[in-house]
Amino acid sequence: MDYFVLIIAAIFVNNIVLAQYLGNCPFIGTSKDTGVAMGMGFAVVFVATMAAAITWAVQRYLLAPNGLDYLQTIAFILVIASLVQFVEMFLKKIIPPLYKSLGIFLPLITTNCAVLGIAIICQREEYSLLETVIFSIASGVGFMLALVVLASIRERLDMARIPLSMKGTPIALILAGLMSLAFFAFKGMAA
């Protein structure tokens, strides 16, 4: 049951973009097209899960025992950046179709604060390894959900009559705000 609550909370209540406001640049940048949004979503789920698991170990066995918690951010950035590089090489060699479908999104994630945010939240909440993994998958799914919803709306907006000054990013930001408001309705549920 706890895990179920954890998942619901991560996807809807504490949605990483719409409630925590993390990862806004890829959120706006890759939400023009539903297909692209799906690709980005999967990439985030994949990398966030691996990153959270490794940073969990780094925190648990390296930083915490030595009282180096204040190095958390910089150490995690280092780990995530290297991890993304590694994943990129690995996929390119072993699973080229997946690498191709993730395309430019993998390198984009290197600097994605959503991934770093998920890793740090796991530490702050003192999750176990299993909880960390479940939470990061669910948060990634939450990110993907927000991205796909926004992309679907933006695809329709492309055809709509919008004042020129509002076209593109401005209307997307307003939409993101409205979506965020809508997600506030989940507040108080499950967590």
Add this chain to the structure above:
Amino acid sequence: MIELSILALFGIGFTAAVILAVASKVLYVYEDPRIAQVEAVLAGANCGGCGFPGCNAAAVGVVEGKAGADVCVVGGPEVMANVAKVMGLELKEMEPRLAFVDCTGGERAEEVYRYEGVLDCRAQHQLYKGSKMCPEGCLGFGTCVQACPFDAIRMGPNGYPVVNPERCVACGTCAQVCPRNVISINGFTDDITHLNEVNDCLAPCRQRCPGQINIPRYIEQASRGDYAGALETIRERIPMPLSIGRVCPQPCETQCRRQHVDKSVGINMIKRYVADWEMNSGVRLPIECKPDNGHKVAVVGGGPAGISCAFFLRRLGYQPTIFERMPLLGGQLRYGIPEYRLPKKVLDWEIQGILDLGIDVRTEVKFGIDFTLDSLSEEGFEATFLGFGAWANTQVSIEGDDAKGVETGTEFLTKVGLSVETGIGKKVVVIGGGNTAIDAARTSVRLGADVTMVYRRTRDEMPANMEEIIGAEDEGVKFQFLAAPNKFLKDEKGRVTHLEFTRMELGEPDASGRRRPVPIEGSETRIECDTVYMAIGQKPDIDCLYDENKSCGLGTTRWRTVEADKDTLQTALPNVFVGGDLFTGPDLVITALGAGRRAARSIHHYLSQGEIPIPQNLQRNMIPYTLFKDLERVVPIERAQMPHLCHGDNRTCSFAEVEGTITTEDFERETCRCMRCGLTCYNRTEQPEEEGISKTSTNSKKELASRI
């Protein structure tokens, strides 16, 4: 503490570096360095207009051969040249492509749903399947305008999209969002290879034309004084406007909407006028051809079908060679159609222009004797088009048909075409009622004979064109209708002296719905004659297709035509295509010209991509809802008359051309009679004042053109 922190960070960094170093060794994947080079020279806009997700993907596509040097739609020629340089490609001139709007609009406001909630034509399409009246044309909501990333399209004054060629980069976004396929991305190859589809904007005349010429478009261009443009439009479909302008029986005019108001538009007169304008100017208009692509194609038969196929193959970049058994090209146009309808010098001028595009010709070579399909393949021809027409005569055996002076109409016309002695006498009988029979009769008149035509049905049932029948009557040809030949009588030297025929009367209707002629007992009649020309039908002579074992790899029908797919014209041998009378049996010149283009299209697809795509929604028959009969607010304007160039003796004693070109005034009036129909809609501008029908100003011409 500081040391520990530094150590820890370095430790993590070092571990990561070691892992990455090992990984880069173990997981190394070779990547073509050209990808990076190509990406570096692309425009870098990452716009996706090329169809790839970003410039890197486009660069990969180029290196993998999935895209050409022209991949970048925003980069222009400079980027193209740079990509070509990286890839070591030679950059040839590219075929320019543009967004092309097929629907020319018209007054559609009252026909379009205005559902205020969703002002998007895709929604309209989904909700209502479009406008009430025209189920195919533009809905006028401008989705394409909004979708174009390059601001190259806007709504024109009539509420349909207009493309700005300066800005359009042919990215295809507009075509993707248009739910009606009104917009397409066209280059000249697409124009030539397009087949009429039911959702194209097809005026009835255009649906009926066997050559699929875009009639409203060329008439509109002609009405603006853009004769060169009009000829270019015609030559997208047929190569011989001069000849067709003279000999076509105008099936298109039978469907012209204008006839429900006054008379059909003189479509062919307009064609002839612009074609004559080019010939009389003495300067040939340039005809766009793609550079040579090295593929050789054999075209057997130098008649209309063969010439048309070779013409379009050449324009598409192929190297066609025409094989012809007669001394000169032209087929039935030269040897079947007499000089007074199509002067040889006009035909020569036209054919020369086509050959000048770079088509090889080998004359006086016979298929099956001098060369065969195998020898053509050995010579390096990758595909063959067979279009050697219907030259064999249908025979009826009646008593005495071996008499001297009895021969077929085609043999006679061919002799006249070759300018050899015909052996014609003074009293000629022509048997038959088709165009060949009339040609034989009118030609005999010009050679000084007294001519009688014998036909077994009535005048109304004669298959020849009415104008031709009237022409023959005017020239003094006598007719015996409802008369069936019985036998020929001959003198002691074996020369024919009389034809005996039985009079017929019309009996019960047969399967074709026509009343069958039945003989009247004891009504045998004789007419005196010294020459008889039989013209009761022709069929292809396909003996040359059979090998010594009497087998033919192509497949033939019981009408002695060659079997082929009716859309692709491909025969049982995949690299052999067929067209013209050899495929259809005797038919119109324009049908043969149209088949030549369709065969060229098939050969092009076959040689360039291995298969021949055929659109699902080909237009084969007239589209019923386009054939409405009520036209409102159309002011009747008299149709121009074809002028006659010669009269009296000059007409019956010489082969001078009978029909002339209409005058410039008539031409301008005639172009303005065309209402530029689409499937259903019209330009409903206000009624012009009568004095508005002036002939000079472009504005008033336009106004006239659109008046209804």
